[in-house]
Amino acid sequence: LLFSDPGARRIHRLDPRTNEVSVLVAESNESHGVIEDSSGRLVSAQAWDGSTRIGVIYPPDRVEVLADSYDGQPFSRPNDLIVAKNGGVYFTDPGLTSGQAAALVERYDGRPLGPRLPPAVYYIPPGGEAIRIEEQMIRPNGIQLSPDEKTLYISDSNGEHVIAWDIQPDGLVRNRRDFGALTGRSTR
Numbered sequence: 001l002l003f004s005d006p007g008a009r010r011i012h013r014l015d016p017r018t019n020e021v022s023v024l025v026a027e028s029n030e031s032h033g034v035i036e037d038s039s040g041r042l043v044s045a046q047a048w049d050g051s052t053r054i055g056v057i058y059p060p061d062r063v064e065v066l067a068d069s070y071d072g073q074p075f076s077r078p079n080d081l082i083v084a085k086n087g088g089v090y091f092t093d094p095g096l097t098s099g100q101a102a103a104l105v106e107r108y109d110g111r112p113l114g115p116r117l118p119p120a121v122y123y124i125p126p127g128g129e130a131i132r133i134e135e136q137m138i139r140p141n142g143i144q145l146s147p148d149e150k151t152l153y154i155s156d157s158n159g160e161h162v163i164a165w166d167i168q169p170d171g172l173v174r175n176r177r178d179f180g181a182l183t184g185r186s187t188r
Contacts, residue, residue: 033080045078087126
């Protein structure tokens with residue numbers, strides 16, 4: 001079992017036989033979502049401001065940036081991702097909360113933050129550049145594919161629904177629809 005520790009900027013592994021935890025990646029670039037692709041590489045959504053990206057983070061000899069910008073601007077704060085069997089990557093970028101923005105202003109000694117991409121969902125086709133596939137969600141967050149990889153699901157942290165799309169042969173999506181209602185959600 002692998003899990004990220006964004007605040008410590010590490011990725012850990014838990015051995016289920018011994019329940020021992022060890023550090024797999026000592027500097028994860030503030031990785032949030034982490035997943036293994038079909039070739040055994042660990043791909044993560046890396047949110048350290050100034051080097052936000054989607055990339056292969058493990059094993060060390062295969063580290064690679066898959067995408068670090070859209071339309072010439074760096075991603076704001078990549079959060080979660082899923083890799084399709086063909087190697088295409090879907091990921092969410094919910095943007096900054098007011099608390100995260102304030103922490104960054106403090107980190108930068110009070111300097112205002114530069115322009116940011118709005119919250120969105122992206123697709124990186126195998127060997128290609130990021131394509132924005134959704135920009136209507138308030139804070140796109142969790143993301144998952146159906147087992148047959150014909151449907152993409154995304155939760156909206158500040159929205160009312162989990163959204164579903166049909167995946168086309170080229171990896172792009174169509175037929176946006178509400179899949180389920182989120183009850184008891186926070187409106188913060």
